[in-house]
Amino acid sequence: MSAASLHLSAPPLRYAPPIEAELAYLAGVLAGIPALAQVYPTRWLAIQLLEGDDMLLTEAERLGGPAVSAALEASLARLHPLYGDDLDVALVDQRYRFVHSLVGTALTRPATPPLTLSDRIDQVVTHRWLGIPIFLALMWVVFKLTTDVAGPFVDWIDTVLSGPVSSWIVSLLGAVGLGGGWLASLLVDGVIAGVGGVLVFVPVLLALYFALALLEDSGYMARAAFVMDRLMHALGLHGKSFLPMIVGFGCSVPAIYATRTLDSRRDRILTGLLVPFMSCSARLPVYMLIAAIFFPAYAGQVIFGLYLTGIVVAIAIGVLLRRTMFRNQPPAPFVLELPPYRLPTPRGVWRQMWERTSSFLRKAWTIILATSIVVWLLLAIPLDGAGRFAETPVEHSAFAAVSGAATPVFAPLGFASWQTSGALLTGFVAKEVVVGTLVQTYGVAEAATVEETAPTTVGEDLRGIVTSFGTATVDALKAIPGIVGITFSEAEEEEAPGGLAMAIQSGFTASSGEHGALAALAFLVFVLLYTPCMTAVAAARHEFGSRWMWVSIIGQFVVAWLAALLVFQGGRLLGL
Secondary structure, eight states, X not given: OOGGGOOOOOOOOOOOHHHHHHHHHHHHHHHTOHHHHTTSOHHHHHHHHHHTOHHHHHXXXXXXXXXXXXXXXXXXXXXXXXXXXXXXXXXXXXXXXXXXXXXXXXXXXXXXXXXXXXXXXXXXXXXTTTHHHHHHHHHHHHHHIXXXXXXXXXXXXXXXXXXXXXXXXXXXXXXXXXXXXXXXXXXXXXXXXXXXXXXXXXXXXXXXXXXXXXXXXXXXXXHHHHHHHHHHHHTTOOGGGHHHHHHHTTOHHHHHHGGGGSSSHHHHHHHHHHGGGSOOGGGHHHHHXXXXXXXXXXXXXXXXXXXXXXXXXXXXXXXXXXXXXXXXXXXXXXXXXXXXXXXXXHHHHHHHHHHHHHHHHHHHTTHHHHHHHHHHXXXXXXXXXXXXXXXXXXXXXXXXXXXXXXXXXXXXXXXXXXXXXXXXXXXXXXXHHHHHHHHHHHHHHHHHHSOOOOOOOHHHHHHHHHHHHHHHHHHHHHHHHHHTTOOOSOOOOOOOOOHXXXXXXXXXXXXXXXXXXXXXXXXXXXXXXXXXBHHHHHHHHHHHOHHHHHHHHHHHHHHHHHHHHHHHXXXXXXXX
């Protein structure tokens, strides 16, 4: 049989009669515009326009003028009584029915197709009622992993940086005749206190990215988006919006750029306004520090609660915006192909961990380092002749004066000290800097109270580093059973808070009276909800314009201030 004699026939895809009538009408209008008819198949272009393809509509209007939009509006007006806002769903549904009928003519399937392993798992994890509790339970395990297992390594790095590393730098500077001067203060109180105070949380981020990489590579994160889509639609939000929000748990910047996957500009703007409320990984070091000081027995629960708070606030703000600024924009359908479950590969997991952690380390040696030096410089500059440069009492420094000007704004929230105000101001640059600023401002007081210890040799320091690492590893392994609720009868000794922790506790207590822990919780809520960083602001301006950038900045500050006020003042009224 020759190729010419082959005749492959397939029934043409025909939509419902009302849709076909409008497709014929639109195709006729488009065929009468040579600039369009020569570039696009007119029927195909008519289908895309009815489905709401904004990019093609813009191009069609550019080539065909107002006649295109006028014809499209007329067709949509005639179809709206029949399909409402679900015309695109009807088009997709009829195409799938057509494909299904074609497959049925060429493929014989068993009456009851066998369930794959992925199907059986999905029956549970994507269940209408069990899906969201399972998602929350997995997130709980992730945060327990980051707090309990990574915690001992955080203490180990902190001990190494504040002990042997600082001692080596001071000894080296003394050996070359530069000890005791401003250079030593810059390196110890500026670089090590600022950058080192952030680097101690690298194990926490590694643990977080390890857990998220396992969930992503296994295929579960796609299920999480599918499960949360139901809740988002029930609240009137765009289903696709949850995908950028998931990205926002890692970093707000790529999450804002991920809104490009949404079809409508208004949906992109709305999602971009909500993404910053999702708790990015840069905020996690702040949570770890404050929660470990004020809520040591419940640090995991506090951090988990903060992440949930971010989700709830984002949903509430989304509902409010949908009913006000975006009230005439119905959510578009959410189509997502669920990949089969796969066993994560060590190479893939390590690649994701390293890519995300290396981004954090780059910020440590650029933005965080620069900000730490600026903070040290302001702390070193005396005002009113109070001491000499780099020997200034912190309360009489330029940084205290600048930060003190902002304290009245935060006084109703319970944290009116200049140290916390300064940390929030520098946190606008990057959230990791909040920790570094707290360490720099409160660490000066700590350094003044630490008793001098007998000098040690480099060999003794190295042996101590190795020994303490082994101890941290053992403590981390002991914490793993506790993640799934297995505890042992051995009683653990509660360590007394260190000098830095005592200084931070005293600072919050001094500004809030007996409600220091409540003020600390309000501080965490404020950190959760106000502007993530300058880079996220730049991304918002690039994607949505200056107007929406300012709406985002001002709106996030107002929401953060009101939420922190509710936590502190409401907690006081309830006697917490």
